[in-house]
Amino acid sequence: EWQIEAKRVTKLYPKPGSRKEPTAVLDGFDLRIEKGEFLSLLGPSGCGKSTFLNILAGLETYNGGAVLVDGKRVSGVNKNVGVVFQGYALFPWLTAQKNVEVGLEVRGIPKDERRERAAEVLKTVGLEHAANRLPHQLSGGMRQRVAIARVLAYEPEILVFDEPFAALDAQTREFLQAELLRIWEAGQTKKTILFVTHSIDEAIFLSDRIAVMTKAPGRVKTIFDVDLPRPRD
Ligand code: ADP
Numbered sequence: 001e002w003q004i005e006a007k008r009v010t011k012l013y014p015k016p017g018s019r020k021e022p023t024a025v026l027d028g029f030d031l032r033i034e035k036g037e038f039l040s041l042l043g044p045s046g047c048g049k050s051t052f053l054n055i056l057a058g059l060e061t062y063n064g065g066a067v068l069v070d071g072k073r074v075s076g077v078n079k080n081v082g083v084v085f086q087g088y089a090l091f092p093w094l095t096a097q098k099n100v101e102v103g104l105e106v107r108g109i110p111k112d113e114r115r116e117r118a119a120e121v122l123k124t125v126g127l128e129h130a131a132n133r134l135p136h137q138l139s140g141g142m143r144q145r146v147a148i149a150r151v152l153a154y155e156p157e158i159l160v161f162d163e164p165f166a167a168l169d170a171q172t173r174e175f176l177q178a179e180l181l182r183i184w185e186a187g188q189t190k191k192t193i194l195f196v197t198h199s200i201d202e203a204i205f206l207s208d209r210i211a212v213m214t215k216a217p218g219r220v221k222t223i224f225d226v227d228l229p230r231p232r233d
């Protein structure tokens with residue numbers, strides 16, 4: 001059962017300084033992701049990975065082809081798709097707890113439930129002791145965990161990560177990779193994960209499959225199945 005289907009997707013950006021000839025960033029981009037699958041997307045910088053994530057999340061439009069989630073064409077922001085961006089994007093003046101609650105507030109979740117759910121997901125990511133700290137009182141790894149908790153809180157079926165661990169030191173990165181797998185495998189229904197990374201090691205460690213893109217205009221060139229058993233504790 002495909003949860004995500006991208007078929008011959010084209011995305012054009014106008015060329016700077018030219019009105020006539022747009023540049024194709026994605027051209028014939030094809031990708032299918034099964035429900036509950038963990039797929040990593042690799043490719044050279046500028047090949048259109050973030051562009052595709054944004055299209056999938058409904059944050060950007062596209063010019064041709066089709067992007068389907070659960071068989072339905074993506075149009076506008078999809079609350080079934082949760083995106084964890086590279087730079088955390090936490091509100092600096094709000095505590096970890098409040099940063100998570102804000103995401104629920106915009107989705108109309110009542111106050112008591114917001115508080116409860118936020119506390120719960122902070123526990124899931126191992127930050128129950130840091131709920132009342134402000135972002136500047138947290139390490140980079142902790143901030144990234146708050147960002148993950150914020151997305152988990154509204155329970156999307158699809159989690160999308162745009163190089164979430166790129167800015168972290170090796171030790172924190174390995175810790176969070178293991179954490180992410182634990183969270184992914186602990187869910188009652190496994191979430192579908194699309195994970196953009198520059199690290200082939202990270203992709204092999206985390207994923208069921210790896211899709212590799214060509215340089216722009218991006219399209220998927222190769223798909224690998226990852227058969228290696230994941231290390232477990
Ligand atoms: P990646 O995530 O693979 O590094 P991106 O999707 O961020 O690639 O970008 C792909 C290409 O599209 C890049 O050349 C980038 O400069 C260009 N691009 C991305 N967003 C825009 C935009 N809003 N307007 C014009 N060009 C853009």
Ligand code: ADP
Nearest residue numbers: 013016045046047048049050051054086162163
């Ligand atoms: P990354 O390589 O980490 O994906 P980029 O630097 O390519 O990051 O893009 C960061 C953001 O800037 C994206 O949201 C992208 O849409 C936007 N962007 C990238 N290139 C351009 C561009 N040439 N014009 C306008 N926006 C751009």
